[in-house]
Amino acid sequence: GENVEQHPSTLSVQEGDSAVIKCTYSDSASNYFPWYKQELGKGPQLIIDIRSNVGEKKDQRIAVTLNKTAKHFSLHITETQPEDSAVYFCAASISGYSSASKIIFGSGTRLSIRP
């Protein structure tokens, strides 16, 4: 089955600097890679996702990149702000319009933004 590894487990950056979180996956059939943000006391919430037919996707200060050959994908947050402090999870699954499989999560990265 799919296995997702995520690094680092904790990350502290100065406000305004960039943060990068990296993940690898094992199943070459996986084609959908979402990123979730979990704030204290809440459930995870989708912030951005990428499908295997795309190499990069941006949404304001957040970008994701995907290298299918190496089975790597990364989350990049630029100009970090205090509200970016949270736990971030990467995930992988096989997904299509008519079906969905289980979504497997990485172990999470606790991001802290220093003022």
Place this chain on the structure above:
Amino acid sequence: DAGVIQSPRHEVTEMGQEVTLRCKPISGHDYLFWYRQTMMRGLELLIYFNNNVPIDDSGMPEDRFSAKMPNASFSTLKIQPSEPRDSAVYFCASRATGTVGDTGELFFGEGSRLTVL
């Protein structure tokens, strides 16, 4: 829509007692997932349903765990008997698929924090 609703939010029980966690998915969603979150193991998928039918329960740790989905708007996760190592936050999530524009997004509830003494 109110989102995914879980109850109870917090449960403290003694070892050996039965625990039942409840979930109401978002109306119209045809997939429901149960995850367990701990510091050591992160977010583990326990079981998921499609149209109320269990599809994959390979993540259920032991026979002490069982899950049901009697209808499209309700699911339960039961632990009997409970043990201290079951202490965790249990999340329910739902998603809709098979529609144009499907984003694949999982919508999580706020979780049920279980403490077994």
